[in-house]
Amino acid sequence: MSELKVSEVSKSFGEKKVLQSVSFSVKEGEFVSLLGPSGSGKSTLFHLIGGLYTPDEGELYLGGENINGKRGKISYTPQSPSLFPWRTVLDNVVLGEELHAKPNKERASAMLERAGLADYVNAYPHQLSGGMRQRAAFVRSLLSPQPFICLDEPFSALDEFTRLDMQKWLLSIWEENRKSVLFVTHNIEEAIYLSERVLVLSSNPATVKREFTIPFERPRREELVLTEEFLDWKKQIYHELRSEA
């Protein structure tokens, strides 16, 4: 069971209210994107789900269990890959698993192979390109025992070409596993291309402004991003994002 329910969550830091009764849910096996401008409290929301902070008001549930302030309930891919430089790629990707159980290195090797990192299993992170590092970081989340994955703008530091490749790659590998995913981004196209639903956040304080259900079928093809329909969604979401300004 890996349904995430965020119910009326608010959080302030001192005088500043960052989140204002945020509510949404991510169903089992669903890919949901949170879209919002920088500084809209997306990261704070992640920290709440990850249990680093507790909400001032509201509740967080994962698979029916209250996870307010509980760490280690989700698996997480940070904005920077945060691979440990002294560990080989293989030892890095089993880290999430290692924290909770004995790691299964054979499964990890197989997963790295499917991620296109077969030649780098025993390499060190500094020998990898930015895209490869980010892929390794995502494989680490997939191998973690938690059924729910949070991705925090994982491709924001990559160049446009690498980013497109990574999105395609992410979808292909996700479709094999179908873990529930919450994906944070400030890129509209990325959100539409990847997700079942896109949640648009307002800023200061953040709240879920509107929810778009993206009807495109899976598996999604790369050409999708050039279709009229896709651009139509992009426009709609763009206007929604800009409307408050």
Place this chain on the structure above:
Amino acid sequence: MEVEGTASGSTLMIMKKIVEQGWRPVLVVILLLILWEASSRLFAIPAWLLPSPLTIMEEGLSSWSNYAHHLVSTTKLSIVGFVIGTSIGLLIAVLLHLMPHVRQAFYPLLILSQNIPIIVLAPLLIIWFGFGVLPKLFIITLVCFFPVAVAALDGFRQTNAEMKHYMYMAGASKRQVFSKLELPHALPTVFSGLKISATYSVMGAVISEWLGANKGIGVYMTLAQSSFRTDRVFVAIFFIMLLCLLFFSFIIALERFCIKGQPGQEAKS
């Protein structure tokens, strides 16, 4: 660029690098020695004031059996002292790091311990512990623990914030964060401290021997000094330098072995 895959290949590369870069300092040392030899002959400097390099070398070679046991004793003392001192230094760093309140309370004391000149402590140590091994180990420990403790504490504290953040999000316990992240992250800094401690340990050993012992390079030096055998003093200095250098090289070798995956250690393609 070709990738050096085998261990022997990379060792060969390091050797080649040493030969390529090492000849300059070697040449400088040789030139200085020639200058020294020439001036001591030219100006007829008396041997008790400044013996010539050849005289020193001769003494070093001919009376090896006279001082070999001193050398062994100092080496042993330095190694034992170094191991005890650095272990205590690491232990202190770990404890202070894991208990921030204790750290706040004891950190100033740690620094204060380094403000006491060793020479001043010696009479006290001899009053308390006599002339045995104990006061000597105490002195070496005192000079060795500090560089390691400070280096390790800094290393723990400078742990990459993003990696730490990942660990907490992934549900790591405090112990796991320490053993899997903070400790390996601090290793390069710890090794910097170990290098300093390695040379300090020899110095500490010699000083402790000056203060009262029946064997060791320190004793040999004191005897040589009181009989105006300046050549022997120089022989002692030479061996102290050699010992420091050996210790230092050993730590560097250990560092290469322990620290993996840091950029800059191998040629980047």
